[in-house]
Every structure is written in structure tokens, then in C-alpha cells.
Amino acid sequence: MPQTHRLLELSRMDVQERYKLLIGSIVPRPIALVSTVNREGQPNLAPFSFFMGVGANPPAVAISPMRRGDGSRKDTLRNIEETGQFVVNCISFALAEAMNRASADWPQEVDEFAVSGLTPIESLRVRPPRVAESPIQFECQLLHLLPIGEGPLSGTLVVGQVLVAHVREELYEEGRIRLEAYDPIGRLGGSAYVRVRTDVFELPRPGPEIISTYFKAER
Numbered sequence: 001m002p003q004t005h006r007l008l009e010l011s012r013m014d015v016q017e018r019y020k021l022l023i024g025s026i027v028p029r030p031i032a033l034v035s036t037v038n039r040e041g042q043p044n045l046a047p048f049s050f051f052m053g054v055g056a057n058p059p060a061v062a063i064s065p066m067r068r069g070d071g072s073r074k075d076t077l078r079n080i081e082e083t084g085q086f087v088v089n090c091i092s093f094a095l096a097e098a099m100n101r102a103s104a105d106w107p108q109e110v111d112e113f114a115v116s117g118l119t120p121i122e123s124l125r126v127r128p129p130r131v132a133e134s135p136i137q138f139e140c141q142l143l144h145l146l147p148i149g150e151g152p153l154s155g156t157l158v159v160g161q162v163l164v165a166h167v168r169e170e171l172y173e174e175g176r177i178r179l180e181a182y183d184p185i186g187r188l189g190g191s192a193y194v195r196v197r198t199d200v201f202e203l204p205r206p207g208p209e210i211i212s213t214y215f216k217a218e219r
């Protein structure tokens, strides 16, 4: 059955509308609670759902802090530019509210660890502290900073190499992360989230036999 699609010309949409289109369409998004420090060592914590894995050799992750509505840079980006280091603290359902508190527009001098009730603990290889309560923590060294445009809501792609990971003991079994023990959440559009534990289905990737079967059927 033919379906109709509405054509959206993004250059004619305002920035907020484009943003809403992206965050409603790209779902669910994983959440990185990112800890950084400034040059003086003052800690900062904020969540980012423009977050992805990039590759495994070197192991790399990316986030994108966007400029604020007034065009200013977020503290996370400023700190990474100053120090070249950050920690990605992965988020489970139990940490959702604390993570959300850290996301408020706190003045620069506020330590989001204190206001969110989360516990900073020393990292092994980088200066920013980890979040003790986070089930999986990645200590990262900056590899690339790529500004994407300029002005309000423009992004900067921050790519970091994962130097070490800290995985809570009961989550890690035979080289795999146990989803039930992890209980991660994803960000949807608006202020909606999803808990990743229901409706999980298995779909193994096809092996080479699918190719030969396809071509046999063609003949």
C-alpha cells in the first residue's frame, strides 16, 4: 500500500522544530552522564543522549554537546577543550532522577555531583572523577573535536578513546554485559524515557547461507 510522507525542508524550519524532529525520530537514545573538570580541577556532570559508540580499534565513543540557545558553550564542552579528558558514566533506571537533576541549567560554579547526590570517586587514568553509582564507567581521552556549524543548538562532535572501563561485578559475565542486571534507560522525544527490559527480541544476523539460498531461488 502506498504511503504518503510529508516533505520537510529543514532549512525552512526553525532550530527548535529541527531539534524536535531529530530527537523524536532518533529513538531510543542511550544516555552518557559525562563527568569533566575545568583547568582548576572543579568537577562538572551533565547527561548527553547524542551519544554513540564509534569503533572498537581504538575503542571510541562520541557525544555532542550543543550550544545553548544564547550561543554559549556548555561547561562539558569547555572543560573537554581545556583538559582533553572526560568520563562517560552509563545510566541505569535507578539513576534516572539523579541524572535528570544534573541536567538542570546550574550556574558554572555549582558542582552537579553535590546537587544530584551522586558520589565522585577518583578515576585511574584521567582527572575527572567517575560516578560511583554508575554501573559502567568509561575513562576517555579526547581524540577529535569537530564543530558542526555555529550558533544556537549547533553541535560539536566530541570523540574520545576509552582508556579503561569499570564494570560493576554482577553485570559482567563471560565477556558480556548482562542486560537485566544493567537495567539501562533510553531517551525518547520530549521528556519521555524508556526502560530497556521489556519487549527484547533476538534476531541473529544472517550468515553466508542466506546469500546462496537467495541466488538459488533466483535461478
Ligand SMILES: Cc1cc2nc3c(=O)[nH]c(=O)nc-3n(C[C@H](O)[C@H](O)[C@H](O)COP(=O)(O)O)c2cc1C
Pocket (backbone or CB within 6 Å): 031, 044, 045, 046, 047, 048, 049, 050, 051, 064, 065, 066, 067, 073, 074, 075, 076, 077, 099, 100, 102, 103, 104, 105, 106, 187
Ligand atoms: C537525558 C538528557 C540528555 C541530554 N542530551 C543532550 C545532548 O546530547 N546534547 C546537549 O547539548 N544537551 C543535552 N542535554 C542537556 C544537557 O544535559 C544540559 O544542557 C546541561 O545543563 C549541560 O550541562 P553543562 O553546561 O554542565 O555541560 C540532555 C539532557 C538530558 C536530561
